[in-house]
Amino acid sequence: MLRLVLIHFACCMTALASNVWTVRLEEPTGLYRRTGEVVGVPLQKLGGNESGFTVTDQSGRELPWQLSSGELLFPASLIPGELPEYRVACCGSRAAPHFINPIILHQIGMRRIELGNRRFRAII
DSSP: OHHHHHHHHHHHHHHHHSEEEEEEOOOSSSSOOEEEEEEEEEGGGGTTOOSOOEEEOTTOOEEOOEEETTEEEEEEEEOTTOOOEEEEEEOOOSOOOOOOOOOEEEEETTTEEEEEOSSOEEEO
16 A cells, blocks of 8 residues: 555656646737648747657647757648647657658659658659
8 A cells, every 4th residue: 555655656757847838829920721730849948858748739639749949840720810729748768659740751663652641642
């Protein structure tokens, strides 16, 4: 029983020690709906951490992220008149989830390559 209480206490302390930020976005022109945009947040605004992030949207769905040039990058949708909020949590020790990559690239035969996404395909 004591061991269970200590494990529960350790989990609560870990949850309290993690950093959480809210990123609120706005479409700058107020005219165009933008889906699938990439948002960059400077790591200095996120405490300077460089790994272990979890990014979720307003519905709690986890989003893929990547670090590049001192920024945390993640996909976002911007709709005029709305201020979507994304939650960024840091320093989790769990493994990163697997995300479906919408880009395809594979070899066809000996001298051809097919690449594309849901909007286009090209064979080189």
